[in-house]
Amino acid sequence: MLSGVATARPIVDAIGIHKHFGALHVLKGVDLVVxxxxxxxxxxxxxxxxxxxxxxxxxxxxxxxGSVMVDGIDLLDRRTDINLARQRIGMVFQQFNLYPHMTAxxxxxxxLRKVAGKSRAEADELADxxxxxxxxxxxxxxxxxxxxxxxQQRVAIARAxxxxxxxxxxxxxxxxxDPELVGGVLAVMRSLREAGMTMVVVSHExxxxxxxxxRVVFMDHGVIVEQGTPAQVFGxxxxxxxxxxxxxxxx
Amino acid sequence: xxxxxxxxxxxxxxRAASPILLQGLWMTLLLILAAVPLGLAGxxxxxxxxxxRHPMIRWPLIAWVDFFRAFPPLVLLVFIYAGLPFAGIExxxxxxxxxxxxxxTSSYYGEILRAGIESIPRGQVEAARSTGLSxxxxxxxxxxxxxxxNVLPDLVSNTLEVVKLTSIASVVALPELLFQxxxxxxxxxxxxxxxxxxxxxxxxxxxxxxxxxxxEHKAVARR
Ligand SMILES: Nc1ncnc2c1ncn2[C@@H]1O[C@H](COP(=O)(O)OP(=O)(O)OP(=O)(O)O)[C@@H](O)[C@H]1O
Ligand SMILES: [Mg+2]
Numbered sequence: 258m259l260s261g262v263a264t265a266r267p268i269v270d271a272i273g274i275h276k277h278f279g280a281l282h283v284l285k286g287v288d289l290v291v292x293x294x295x296x297x298x299x300x301x302x303x304x305x306x307x308x309x310x311x312x313x314x315x316x317x318x319x320x321x322x323g324s325v326m327v328d329g330i331d332l333l334d335r336r337t338d339i340n341l342a343r344q345r346i347g348m349v350f351q352q353f354n355l356y357p358h359m360t361a362x363x364x365x366x367x368x369l370r371k372v373a374g375k376s377r378a379e380a381d382e383l384a385d386x387x388x389x390x391x392x393x394x395x396x397x398x399x400x401x402x403x404x405x406x407x408x409q410q411r412v413a414i415a416r417a418x419x420x421x422x423x424x425x426x427x428x429x430x431x432x433x434x435d436p437e438l439v440g441g442v443l444a445v446m447r448s449l450r451e452a453g454m455t456m457v458v459v460s461h462e463x464x465x466x467x468x469x470x471x472r473v474v475f476m477d478h479g480v481i482v483e484q485g486t487p488a489q490v491f492g493x494x495x496x497x498x499x500x501x502x503x504x505x506x507x508x
Numbered sequence: 509x510x511x512x513x514x515x516x517x518x519x520x521x522x523r524a525a526s527p528i529l530l531q532g533l534w535m536t537l538l539l540i541l542a543a544v545p546l547g548l549a550g551x552x553x554x555x556x557x558x559x560x561r562h563p564m565i566r567w568p569l570i571a572w573v574d575f576f577r578a579f580p581p582l583v584l585l586v587f588i589y590a591g592l593p594f595a596g597i598e599x600x601x602x603x604x605x606x607x608x609x610x611x612x613t614s615s616y617y618g619e620i621l622r623a624g625i626e627s628i629p630r631g632q633v634e635a636a637r638s639t640g641l642s643x644x645x646x647x648x649x650x651x652x653x654x655x656x657x658n659v660l661p662d663l664v665s666n667t668l669e670v671v672k673l674t675s676i677a678s679v680v681a682l683p684e685l686l687f688q689x690x691x692x693x694x695x696x697x698x699x700x701x702x703x704x705x706x707x708x709x710x711x712x713x714x715x716x717x718x719x720x721x722x723x724e725h726k727a728v729a730r731r
């Protein structure tokens with residue numbers, strides 16, 4: 258790859274994405290282009306296709322049509338080694354999805370060892386560093402059941418960032434948390450952003466979006482209705498559907 | 509009372525029969541050592557195959573598992589023992605018993621493990637795949653270990669049944685514990701060797717039964 262081109266190239270370049278689940282047309286031609294170091298925030302009503310769009314970006318869902326390039330790799334090309342490609346795409350889920358039979362460190366080291374091919378010692382070291390980044394250095398030996406929801410979600414973030422991904426996808430990372438635990442997770446996300454991580458975040462944390470997002474994307478019924486800076490989308494929404502959605506959020 | 513003791517708990521007879529009972533016990537242990545690991549391995553394969561929803565895998569698999577679960581194991585053994593020589597295959601009584609047990613036992617273990625795999629939330633697979641683990645790695649490192657833990661009481665319980673079932677190998681003249689006990693009985697005209705064999709079975713299985721109740725207790729407590 259030419260390094261001169263690489264800097265200008267978007268990290269996520271998803272164009273014309275359609276997704277059908279049987280008769281259900283969930284994504285109807287969505288373009289999502291994310292530049293390096295950009296934090297894109299995706300909002301929209303339930304069922305509008307936010308998760309599906311995010312999952313198309315690491316091929317947990319395969320789009321019915323369209324193209325998805327991540328860091329220059331064509332995810333929909335049959336010759337692409339998807340497991341190698343996914344190492345560069347971190348994902349964090351609403352339900353954390355930690356492996357309950359492994360310690361926090363075990364959760365982080367699994368892919369380091371089995372996918373990235375690190376030795377056990379190297380993997381342990383990288384895992385401990387990643388756990389330290391999310392403020393859980395002292396919890397390396399703890400099992401998920403011994404951790405609060407917020408701590409579990411931070412371990413899940415550590416599991417993803419330990420692989421040094423080029424982009425992180427967050428699907429409602431704080432929606433399953435008790436309100437008092439949300440702040441810790443958002444603080445970790447903010448520190449990732451400050452370290453220059455490219456991020457796509459589906460969330461209802463509007464205050465976080467206002468403070469940290471470069472761009473807000475509003476989706477409804479499988480299309481992007483409107484997008485712009487947080488000030489534009491929250492302050493002066495152009496579309497009636499956006500206004501209706503934001504109004505209903507305020508209540 | 510004396511009559512009863514003389515008939516069923518005749519120490520003299522038991523002592524005389526003990527060498528041949530020991531040989532039988534040895535054979536039974538060998539049988540367990542063959543049947544349980546083979547059955548478990550086959551069960552893992554069947555359970556993992558059940559993840560594939562493709563009709564070309566799904567229906568043959570269901571037919572296979574249902575058939576060997578419904579087919580009486582004793583009849584299966586006799587079929588194999590009597591049938592294989594016709595096909596020109598000579599593998600001896602032990603080989604026949606091993607095959608029969610493998611077919612029967614793996615189907616049971618397979619169904620138990622399948623239930624275990626199905627009990628693992630979809631999110632576990634998605635998290636593992638999102639970090640780049642392959643489908644096989646995800647199964648081996650993430651799904652199976654949790655699945656086994658979730659169905660451990662059922663696996664132990666099934667193993668208990670397998671151990672007890674090894675006594676049917678006597679129908680194809682494999683000299684396992686029960687077979688030897690019956691030999692001794694027919695020589696001494698006294699059922700004490702059978703009683704001795706029962707005691708041996710009991711001593712062998714009782715710790716497993718204890719373990720099982722503790723596992724079941726823990727499983728209930730975890731809910
Ligand atoms: N695997 C699937 N099979 C069938 N339908 C699906 C599947 N996944 C999602 N859908 C449907 O697609 C639509 C969009 O779902 P999606 O999860 O992308 O919405 P969302 O915007 O993330 O909603 P929420 O805010 O509730 O998470 C919904 O109607 C959902 O029921
Ligand atoms: Mg969603």
